[in-house]
Amino acid sequence: MKKKKIYTTLALFSGGLDSILAVKILQLQKIKVIPVCFVSPFFNSKNADESAKKLNIKLQIIELKNDYLQIVKNPKYGYGKNLNPCIDCHSFMYKKLGEIMPKFEADFLISGEVLGQRPKSQSTAGLNAVSKLCGYKDLIIRPLSQKLLSDTKPIKENWIDKAKLYDIQGRSRTRQIDLAEKFGISSYPSPAGGCLLTDESYCNRLQDLIENDMFSSKYIKFLSIGRHFRISENTKLILGRTKDDNEKLNNLITDDLITLNSKNYPGPLGVINCKGQLQIDEVELSAQILLRYITKVKNYEDVKIEFGKSKYKILKVKKLKSGLECKYLIL
Ligand code: SF4
Structure with a gap:
């Protein structure tokens, strides 16, 4: 049969x-x-x-x-x-x-x-x-x-x-x-x-990537973590909200990404996503935003911010009446 x-x-x-x-x-x-x-x-x-x-x-x-x-x-x-x-x-x-x-x-x-x-x-x-x-x-x-x-x-x-x-x-x-x-x-x-893709706030971030021609997995992988700031058409800053966010961000850092953090004080880890050449004023603005979230720090001069895995290194950030002054070294 x-x-x-x-x-x-x-x-x-x-x-x-x-x-x-x-x-x-x-x-x-x-x-x-x-x-x-x-x-x-x-x-x-x-x-x-x-x-x-x-x-x-x-x-x-x-x-x-x-x-x-x-x-x-x-x-x-x-x-x-x-x-x-x-x-x-x-x-x-x-x-x-x-x-x-x-x-x-x-x-x-x-x-x-x-x-x-x-x-x-x-x-x-x-x-x-x-x-x-x-x-x-x-x-x-x-x-x-x-x-x-x-x-x-x-x-x-x-x-x-x-x-x-x-x-x-x-x-x-x-x-x-x-x-x-x-x-x-x-x-x-x-x-x-x-x-x-059914989550409204996630999709607002995704739409921002589409509108700024940054819709690629390199940037999409950060979208569900932390706070997001658009610095310019080319550049975004992502800050961890919690220790868990910081760890997640840290795990996603690759050699071509620029990071910001305070070594001396607890605070958010920042990651810069930039689709082109990062400009100095974008660095400054990112550092300025990062500093707003390091709540224990009263004197900005005391904050040491480093750019990890990149050619920039901020040496000093100073608070002036007009805003922040950054001194950095181009490595
Ligand atoms: S809900 Fe998401 S995974 Fe499901 S069909 Fe729609 S887009 Fe695809």
């Missing part, structure tokens, strides 16, 4: 309840499911790691690089409430999954998308746009809502049983929670909050 083929699917896996259910639904149909989580400067694999561990499935992690940043900067279908280009983003992820299908000998793609859960990206038009844009329209199955969507090849060719898929629709999570109970899934991450 001819052995029945075991089909394989690659799953877009965030680790949230919807993606966990999508995996479970297909596993129950004896489909081999390989979960894939994408990471970028805007989202990580924390939830996916934890959920994959609980489900006892091996997670594949793929880092999105510059081509994804270009999608965020210029999305074909625009943004959601903040700088979240959800239609383009999902489509890009499906495209990446499609490209690695041969490597995993996968037959089709799935995700935990739910029709109507988000007004734009998960409307009928939004889901169709995602499918069309990625180039793998006929290979996509959305197990939670597929009964409400057009049949694609895995259904048409009986790779999977449509009757065992679902018709979940809308923002309520009641049916997903019931399903989780039915499948014996007791713990899962709370919905939302995993993507910085």
